[in-house]
Amino acid sequence: MxxxxxxxxxxxxxxxxxxxxxxxxxxxxxxxxxxxxxxxxxxxxRAADKFELVIGAPGSETQLVLSTVFLQPAALPLVGGDVLAALHDDPRVAWAAPVGFGDFHHGTPVIGTTARLISETAPGMAQGRMFATEGEAVAGALTGLAPGDEITPTHGELGHDHENVRYRITGRLAPTNTPWDRAIMVPIQSVWRVHGMAAGHDHAEDEAHGSLDPDTEGPRQSADHDNPESAAQHLVEGDGHGDLDSAEQEHVEDEAHGSFHPDAPLPEEEGWHGAPGVPAILVKPATIADAYKLRQDYRAQEDTMAVFPAEVLTGxxxxxxxxxxxxxxxxxxxxxxxxxxxxxxxxxxxxxxxxxxxxxxxxxxxxxxxxxxxxxxxxxxxxxxxxxxxxxxxxxxxxxxxxxxxxxxxxxxxxxxxxxxxxxxxxxxxxxxxxxxxxxxxxxxxxxxxxxx
Amino acid sequence: MLSLALTGVEVGFPGLDTPALSIPRLSVAAGGQLAIAGPSGSGKSTLVNVITGLERPGAGQVLWNGTDIARLPESARDRWRGANVGLVMQDFHLFPGLSALENTLLPARLARVADRALAARAAGLLAEVGLHRPAQKVETMSRGEMQRVAVARALLRRPGVIVADEPTASLDPANGAAIGALLVGLARRSGATLIVVSHDPALIALLPRRLTLAGGVVHEDVTEPA
Known part of the structure; x- marks a missing residue:
């Protein structure tokens, strides 16, 4: 048969x-x-696994998650530095770290954050060591960068160079199998400084809710944009609090790049008092119950939004x-x-x-x-x-x-x-x-x- | 070794007034040899279909050793035919892709009766019909060789009757004569009843009894004195 x-x-x-x-x-x-x-x-x-709670300024929850977890470029409103400070002092929080984006290096996102966040989310260094000063950076596993390389970030994917700003790669991370493998991590302090909003001493400091990116303040400043489309590319947007006038704005920008201190040490444990605004804060709650309480608290506040990425992804x-x-x-x-x-x-x-x-x-x-x-x-x-x-x-x-x-x-x-x-x-x-x-x-x-x- | 007795057999086709076949009485002794002749449309094929159980007559009995196959249900008739009838057809109906031996064994295998002994018998039969390469694929054979395979296949299960329907019509005269001789000789040796439908005078001449059909009825039934 x-x-x-x-x-x-x-x-x-x-x-x-x-x-x-x-x-x-x-x-x-x-x-x-x-x-x-x-x-x-x-x-x-899995990519969202380590991102238990993300706090940002009110806006699209989906966008907040896509931008922090998947590093999708988008213009996010900023949440005030006081929120970061409050979270840092909150006993319900195991750790909280700012995530600042908007800069790129040849299409690779340059993320401002803290050593704590990196060591908590990545399995370790494949090569080299963590950044220790404002001029140092850590490369994701798939960036193709190695310790010793130097990068100059541009503002936005097609934006202008941050002249005088040069980061030296000190380490390369082991793969996390997340989009962060394709990112370069730099100290958040240097991002603030580069964008003219460093905490404490610069004259941008008085505006805690100030923009990371004074350029995008509004159309009234379009005069100083020689390439307007780059403005559209600017990923971190002013939230309207900025009451600096356009002249001062220019000034701040120039001043800011001038004030990039590659050798400045990173005072991470200072508690973020007086810190400038950031687009997103990643929070690791101490317990699950704390996670829900934190989310509820920061939802209730008018100027913040708190999301569980897992929940947003479920949607x-x-x-x-x-x-x-x-x-x-x-x-x-x-x-x-x-x-x-x-x-x-x-x-x-x-x-x-x-x-x-x-x-x-x-x-x-x-x-x-x-x-x-x-x-x-x-x-x-x-x-x-x-x-x-x-x-x-x-x-x-x-x-x-x-x-x-x-x-x-x-x-x-x-x-x-x-x-x-x-x-x-x-x-x-x-x-x-x-x-x-x-x-x-x-x-x-x-x-x-x-x-x- | 089967005797045939037809009584009152009528086969009609819808829309036709006269029956395609009408045989009030016909008997063939066990071991007898009969040639059936007649022009096209005379009812030869219908008669073959009826006596092999391929077709059920509208009326009448088809008794083989007393078993009326006209009354058997279809599956039982298939079983009966497989066990008792060795069929040789004009266009061989061998299956390409299979060897001579596999073709010889195929119906027995499909009926799940093929065992080692039967396989040995198949090889022996192939040798007997003059084929010495049982593993040869049938599509590579000549027509004469193909019909030899068909003859071996027909004889495999030691049928009581061998029915050959125009076995030489698609062969050249030399091969036709060889096949005719094989059929008659093998049937005689095994004792099987042989019924051959043919136009071929040479083949008909080999058989002692000749039945001529015309218009569905027996026109002539001649037995030569032995």
């Missing part, structure tokens, strides 16, 4: 291959959609899930289309084999054997296609994940679950059922059909 099926398949190799390929493509489509969506969900959840996943359902429906429709096409082909095929089937029966093959043969042949093709499709789908998802990881820096783990296999089993059962139709027709074929054409 098996030999007969194999011989028969061997006789129509090309057709069999096309059928297997069709089934494989349809199955792969479904598998890839499911796997990729799950990978995206898992990968982003995003719901949207993602809807998209997946649409794609899954499309994949299912493609599978149905393939099934119908195959049914048509096989029915024709059985029709063409009337004589052969009749002859087998005339020679004494039982009808059950005929049924089993036709069914076995079709099901073997479908099963081979589905198995191949599973492999192709997983491979496609892996390749896509690798491509995304390459670009975005966060890992998208492709995993198969029991549910997927159950889905494939269902597909197999469906194939078995569909194969039975032509087999039934063959079974019903009168034996007499064989003898004379």
């Amino acid at each position: 098996l030999r007969f099926i194999l011989a028969d398949l061997g006789r129509m190799k090309a057709g069999a291959l096309v059928i297997v390929a069709l089934v494989a493509l349809a199955a792969a489509l479904g598998v890839a959609v499911t796997l990729q969506e799950r990978a995206l969900r898992l990968g982003s959840a 995003l996943y719901a949207t993602l899930g809807d998209a997946r359902q649409v794609l899954a429906a499309v994949a299912a429709a493609a599978q149905a289309l393939v099934a119908v096409a195959l049914l048509l082909v096989t029915l024709t095929h059985v029709g063409q084999r009337r004589r052969q089937i009749g002859a087998l029966r005339a020679l004494g093959a039982p009808r059950g054997a005929i049924f089993a043969m036709v069914w076995g042949e079709l099901f073997a093709l479908a099963a081979a296609g589905i198995a191949l499709g599973l492999g192709a789908g997983v491979l496609a998802a892996r390749l896509l994940s690798a491509a995304i990881a390459q670009r975005q820096g966060f890992e998208l783990p492709v995993t198969l679950t029991a549910g997927d296999l159950a889905g494939l089993a269902l597909l197999l059962a469906l194939a078995a059922l569909l194969s039975a139709l032509p087999a039934w027709l063959a079974y019903r074929q009168p034996a007499v059909a064989s003898l004379r054409g």
Whole structure:
């Protein structure tokens, strides 16, 4: 029986291959959609893993999460430095660290933060040591930078250089499999200074809610922008508190770059009193209960917003899930289309084999054997296609994940679950059922059909 | 070793007034050899279908050693035919991709009766019909060789009756004569009843009894004195 099926398949190799390929493509489509969506969900959840509570100025919660977790460039309002100080002193907080973005080095985000945040979120240094002065920086695992390299940040991805500002890379982090692997971390103090808002001594200090980026204060200053589109690129936006006039603004900017002190030590434990504003603060609550209390407190305040990134992502996943359902429906429709096409082909095929089937029966093959043969042949093709499709789908998802990881820096783990296999089993059962139709027709074929054409 | 007795067999086709086949009485002794001749449309094929159980007559009995196969349900008729009838057809119905031996064994395998002994018998039969390469794929064979495989296949399960439907019609005269001689000789040696439908005068001449059909009825039934 098996030999007969194999011989028969061997006789129509090309057709069999096309059928297997069709089934494989349809199955792969479904598998890839499911796997990729799950990978995206898992990968982003892992990227957000260390970000338990993020506090920022009121605005889009989603944007706050996307900007802090995924480093997506966006203009965020600033939250006052007093909030940072209050969090630092709060017993419910294990640690809190500012996250300041807006600067880039050849497209790589330059993030102002603290050594504490880096050591808490990364598994350790792959090379070199943590930054210790304002002129030092730590590179993410995938930046391609090594200790000893020097960088000059630009303001915004296409913005002007911060002249006179030069960071020296002192260490490279071990991979975290998050977008932060593609970032350069510098001390937040230096970011403040570069943007003319350092705490304490500079004359920008009087404006605690002041912008990290005085340039973007408003359209009235457009005169001093020689490339207005760069203004749009500026990622950290003034919150309207700035009442510096435009002349003073210029002055501050110049003064600020002048005041970059690469060798200034980092007084991290000072408690952030009098610190300037930051776009986001990452908070590690002492306990889970504290996390909820903190979120509630900072939600209640008028000038702050507190979010659990995991929660915001869950909301995003719901949207993602809807998209997946649409794609899954499309994949299912493609599978149905393939099934119908195959049914048509096989029915024709059985029709063409009337004589052969009749002859087998005339020679004494039982009808059950005929049924089993036709069914076995079709099901073997479908099963081979589905198995191949599973492999192709997983491979496609892996390749896509690798491509995304390459670009975005966060890992998208492709995993198969029991549910997927159950889905494939269902597909197999469906194939078995569909194969039975032509087999039934063959079974019903009168034996007499064989003898004379 | 099977005897055939037809009584009151009528096969009609819808829309046709006269039956395609009408045989009030016909009997063939066990081990007998019968040629059936007649022009196209005379009912030869219908008669073959009826006596092999491929087709159920509208009326009448088809008794093989007393078993009325006209009354058997379809699956039982298939089983009966597989066990008792050796069928040789005009266009061989061999299955490409399989060897001579595999083709010989195929129906028995599908019926799940092939065992080691039967496989050995298949090889022996192939040698007997003059084929010495049982592993040769059938699609590489000549037509004469193909029909030899079909003959070996027909004989495999030691059928009580061998029914050959135009076994030489698609062969050249030399091969036709060889196949005819093989059929007659093998049937005689095994004791099987042989029924051959043929146009081929050379083949008909080998058989002692000749039945001529015309318009669905027996026109002539001649037995040559032995």
